[in-house]
Amino acid sequence: MGKTLLGIILSVIVAAGVIFLFFMKRDVGMTSTAVPDTPIPPVTAAGPVPDARTAELAEEVRNKGWIAYCARGENGTWDLFVSRPDGSDKKNLTNTPDYEEAAPRFTIDGSKMLYRRMAKGAVIDHDLWGFQGELMIAEGSGANAIPFGGDGEFAWASWSPDGRRILCLTKKDIEIVDVATKQVVRSLSRHGIYQQLFWSPDGLWFTGTANHAGRQWCVVRMNAETGEVNPILTFQSCTPDWFPDSEHIIFSSRPANQSPTNSYGWSQLYMADGEGKNVELIYGEDGYHIYGGALSPDGQYVVFTKCPEDGGGSEKSGAPIGIMRLSDAPTIGGESPDLRRAHPQTKDGPVLMLEAGWEPAWTFAEIGGN
Amino acid sequence: MYKPFIPQRMNPVRALFLPAAIALVIHACGPGTDTGEDPQVTTLGSVEVTAQLEEIPSELPDIPLYDYAYVFKYKVLQVHRGKVDGDTIYVGQYNPLKPRSQVADARSGRIGGNLKQFKSGDIHRMALEAPIDDYYMGGIINKYFEQNPPLIYWAVWTNRVIQ
Numbered sequence: 001m002g003k004t005l006l007g008i009i010l011s012v013i014v015a016a017g018v019i020f021l022f023f024m025k026r027d028v029g030m031t032s033t034a035v036p037d038t039p040i041p042p043v044t045a046a047g048p049v050p051d052a053r054t055a056e057l058a059e060e061v062r063n064k065g066w067i068a069y070c071a072r073g074e075n076g077t078w079d080l081f082v083s084r085p086d087g088s089d090k091k092n093l094t095n096t097p098d099y100e101e102a103a104p105r106f107t108i109d110g111s112k113m114l115y116r117r118m119a120k121g122a123v124i125d126h127d128l129w130g131f132q133g134e135l136m137i138a139e140g141s142g143a144n145a146i147p148f149g150g151d152g153e154f155a156w157a158s159w160s161p162d163g164r165r166i167l168c169l170t171k172k173d174i175e176i177v178d179v180a181t182k183q184v185v186r187s188l189s190r191h192g193i194y195q196q197l198f199w200s201p202d203g204l205w206f207t208g209t210a211n212h213a214g215r216q217w218c219v220v221r222m223n224a225e226t227g228e229v230n231p232i233l234t235f236q237s238c239t240p241d242w243f244p245d246s247e248h249i250i251f252s253s254r255p256a257n258q259s260p261t262n263s264y265g266w267s268q269l270y271m272a273d274g275e276g277k278n279v280e281l282i283y284g285e286d287g288y289h290i291y292g293g294a295l296s297p298d299g300q301y302v303v304f305t306k307c308p309e310d311g312g313g314s315e316k317s318g319a320p321i322g323i324m325r326l327s328d329a330p331t332i333g334g335e336s337p338d339l340r341r342a343h344p345q346t347k348d349g350p351v352l353m354l355e356a357g358w359e360p361a362w363t364f365a366e367i368g369g370n
Numbered sequence: 371m372y373k374p375f376i377p378q379r380m381n382p383v384r385a386l387f388l389p390a391a392i393a394l395v396i397h398a399c400g401p402g403t404d405t406g407e408d409p410q411v412t413t414l415g416s417v418e419v420t421a422q423l424e425e426i427p428s429e430l431p432d433i434p435l436y437d438y439a440y441v442f443k444y445k446v447l448q449v450h451r452g453k454v455d456g457d458t459i460y461v462g463q464y465n466p467l468k469p470r471s472q473v474a475d476a477r478s479g480r481i482g483g484n485l486k487q488f489k490s491g492d493i494h495r496m497a498l499e500a501p502i503d504d505y506y507m508g509g510i511i512n513k514y515f516e517q518n519p520p521l522i523y524w525a526v527w528t529n530r531v532i533q
Contacts, residue, residue, distance in 0.1 A: 126435075127436065128477055215512075
């Protein structure tokens with residue numbers, strides 16, 4: 001009888017222990033997840049509910065040219081699209097069910113564009129896309145597109161200011177290629193630049209993502225004549241591009257120590273001058289990574305993508321495209337308590353959110369018809 | 371009812387045989403010597419060395435979304451092919467948290483080996499190219515930058531050596 005009672009007591013203790021461990025394990029699992037404690041606002045294609053200010057911004061930009069971007073077409077593959085900067089009058093430029101097209105870029109006058117074209121089903125890698133697939137060159141409207149090279153050739157191609165040459169990266173060099181003849185007319189050491197290489201509108205500078213002083217993910221500026229490099233930002237920064245004035249650079253950066261509850265942090269959009277001085281926030285929002293930053297041709301507006309996942313969404317279906325006035329920088333979206341602590345001077349200007357896309361570009365040329 | 375546990379006396383033959391068998395298994399499964407030589411390491415790259423990984427100067431970043439090469443400092447024990455200046459070399463290893471057999475991708479091109487994990491003090495047989503920037507275009511973490519290493523090699527093939 002005593003032994004039976006002891007057995008019951010032991011069984012109860014063991015059962016209680018099992019139940020306790022079960023719930024403790026569940027609790028540990030929840031708290032050890034990689035999801036940061038910062039609440040992530042829901043993503044919607046249209047973004048926040050438009051208010052009077054965003055409606056005013058939409059009206060303001062509606063007739064300021066076109067933005068081009070890649071997005072998933074109805075056929076499921078990546079196609080190239082253009083729309084008015086307010087999102088209206090959207091057109092599918094390519095509509096190719098057998099290809100994935102990505103990363104359109106206009107010449108300064110908008111008469112031509114280049115982009116990468118990959119085989120159907122290819123996953124666009126957010127860091128490798130510059131040497132994925134073929135380089136395509138087309139009219140600014142997307143018409144008469146032709147492959148310029150074979151698979152992986154003319155990596156990270158971008159336009160010269162006059163659109164007659166392209167700037168490319170090879171493992172050994174930066175190469176300047178004449179578009180008419182496809183001949184390399186000049187090469188120079190890439191000095192650690194390894195992706196996202198762009199030529200300034202005045203032709204005097206290059207900017208790119210580089211290794212610098214033992215660090216990766218630095219944004220640098222290179223003197224196009226001498227090859228001399230100066231850093232713009234040497235910590236977790238990438239995707240640089242030029243302002244129309246050739247004196248400022250826009251780029252994304254993920255600063256350290258943004259939050260005690262989120263060690264990874266969020267990528268924000270910044271600007272700096274060509275000496276790497278006067279680094280200023282343009283747009284950021286806790287819960288989102290801001291990439292694809294580019295200026296309107298007049299330098300008055302900024303276009304970007306806003307993705308809850310790092311990398312900008314190229315591996316999936318992109319991310320909502322945002323448009324704001326540069327004069328409203330710095331602007332912070334959402335509650336963003338950590339970011340607001342770091343940038344209390346935020347102007348909180350309106351941001352016009354458009355459909356999901358990736359790598360937007362802006363031209364004032366009337367490429368899409370009236 | 372609970373059945374009482376009563377320890378059983380082990381057969382003396384078993385008592386002797388069991389430890390011997392375990393020792394044999396451990397010996398058979400344990401590391402023998404391995405020079406790291408294979409058809410890849412002896413033919414790829416322009417330089418082939420056996421070298422000791424001196425240290426891992428910082429924690430290796432574990433960010434699967436981003437690829438990088440990490441510069442390690444090696445003490446050269448033997449040069450099999452090519453020419454190496456001095457007995458210290460700096461070698462960029464691509465995505466060092468991955469086993470060498472699984473590390474190759476579109477950015478790295480053909481690289482590999484049988485090394486599974488980088489450990490300070492281990493000896494590696496490597497096929498190398500140089501300078502790294504001529505063979506690899508991507509992020510490089512170089513904790514020895516301040517020491518101004520004259521040349522950074524690119525690890526094409528890395529095998530473990532067991533002495």
